[in-house]
Amino acid sequence: MDRAMKKPVGILKVNIQRAMKLKKKDLLGTIDPYVKLNLTDDKLPSKKTTVKHKNLNPEWNEQFTFVVKDPQAQVLELNVFDWEQVGIHDKMGLNIIPLKELTPEEPKTFALDLLKNLNPGDVQNEKSRGQLVVLVNYKPFTDNEDPTNAEDSNGVQKTPEETPVGGGLLLIFVHEAQDLKGTNHTNPSARILFRGEERKTKVVKKNRDPRWDEEFQFMLDEPPTNERVHIEVTSTSKRMGLFHPKESLGYVDIYLSDVVSSKRINERYHLIDSKNGRIQIEMQWRTLS
Numbered sequence: 001m002d003r004a005m006k007k008p009v010g011i012l013k014v015n016i017q018r019a020m021k022l023k024k025k026d027l028l029g030t031i032d033p034y035v036k037l038n039l040t041d042d043k044l045p046s047k048k049t050t051v052k053h054k055n056l057n058p059e060w061n062e063q064f065t066f067v068v069k070d071p072q073a074q075v076l077e078l079n080v081f082d083w084e085q086v087g088i089h090d091k092m093g094l095n096i097i098p099l100k101e102l103t104p105e106e107p108k109t110f111a112l113d114l115l116k117n118l119n120p121g122d123v124q125n126e127k128s129r130g131q132l133v134v135l136v137n138y139k140p141f142t143d144n145e146d147p148t149n150a151e152d153s154n155g156v157q158k159t160p161e162e163t164p165v166g167g168g169l170l171l172i173f174v175h176e177a178q179d180l181k182g183t184n185h186t187n188p189s190a191r192i193l194f195r196g197e198e199r200k201t202k203v204v205k206k207n208r209d210p211r212w213d214e215e216f217q218f219m220l221d222e223p224p225t226n227e228r229v230h231i232e233v234t235s236t237s238k239r240m241g242l243f244h245p246k247e248s249l250g251y252v253d254i255y256l257s258d259v260v261s262s263k264r265i266n267e268r269y270h271l272i273d274s275k276n277g278r279i280q281i282e283m284q285w286r287t288l289s
Contacts, residue, residue, distance in 0.1 A: 006069040008169060008286060010140035011219070012039065012076065012099065014066065016049050017109075018059040019080060022092060022130040030054040032083040033092065035132065039066040040075045044217075051083045056130075067169060067217055071099040071138060078132060080114055093129035094118070097136060107137040141168070141286040166288055170194075170218040170259070173282040174201050176211040177233055180249045180277045185237040188249055190279070192216055193230040203236065223285065224256045233271060233279060250274030252281075259283045 016035050024031060035049040047066075052058035068074060076097040082090040093114025102108060114129035116122060174190045182188075188210045189203040197218070204210035232251035239245075250271025259265050264284045271277035 008067045008069055010068045012066040012068050013137045014064045015135040016060045016062050017133045020057050020131045022056045033058050033080055034083055036079045037064055038077040065219055074099050102138040104138050104140050107135055109135050139288050167221045168285055168287040170220055171284040172216045174212050174214050175280040177279040178209045180208045182235040182247050182249055184244050185235050187235045188233050191232045223260045225260050228253050228255045250277045259285050
């Protein structure tokens with residue numbers, strides 16, 4: 001199975017603690033380091049630490065969280081850069097941590113030598129570039145049976161005996177919509193509003209029955225039992241001279257108590273303020289151990 005289609009199985013917590021003995025790059029003998037983090041096969045933008053100005057031994061102690069889909073194959077990539085106010089930021093060194101080297105629920109500290117590249121035979125990697133100290137902890141979800149299978153033979157979702165009280169991951173899948181109709185144009189995209197955050201799907205041009213199949217992730221410190229998600233379908237057009245370049249094709253508010261209690265819902269909702277429009281939304285609530 002393509003990793004992009006795999007379901008999340010856990011969370012990787014990363015603490016960028018400090019770097020040591022970084023090498024001077026410019027004539028003034030100063031550097032402004034920061035760390036850029038990526039998890040392979042993660043479509044989300046890279047994460048970055050703050051910049052520590054004029055510091056060869058910076059201390060960050062900054063926390064980051066990644067959603068893990070394949071701990072046997074995914075790799076944490078760490079790149080240290082020298083920040084520049086103008087021009088390209090100089091790369092100072094890099095290293096990686098394969099997730100398969102981690103024992104679940106056991107925090108592990110790595111003191112990584114910074115390398116020029118990942119070619120083990122390159123003599124440039126013998127040059128000292130400093131070290132990066134990182135604390136990582138892989139935490140699998142407690143419900144790592146596939147929630148899409150958490151239904152009985154009659155198709156009725158099973159409800160756990162009690163609602164989880166800890167943090168977790170809210171997954172929202174915007175699958176498709178049907179029978180959309182705009183007044184001036186129908187180029188639909190879906191917009192998700194939750195806890196002040198806005199996420200958007202791609203635009204599907206000239207289509208009353210768009211299919212998006214896009215996934216959105218929200219890391220939460222507690223179950224969103226008494227909260228709701230607002231999802232609106234809009235149409236936009238770049239045609240010149242239009243009086244209404246953007247219009248709403250309908251919306252729905254989804255309360256999350258059922259998602260938390262049953263771990264998963266997958267429903268078609270009639271869009272409010274739409275004559276016949278419907279949208280298919282799947283949600284999952286994955287809890288940490």
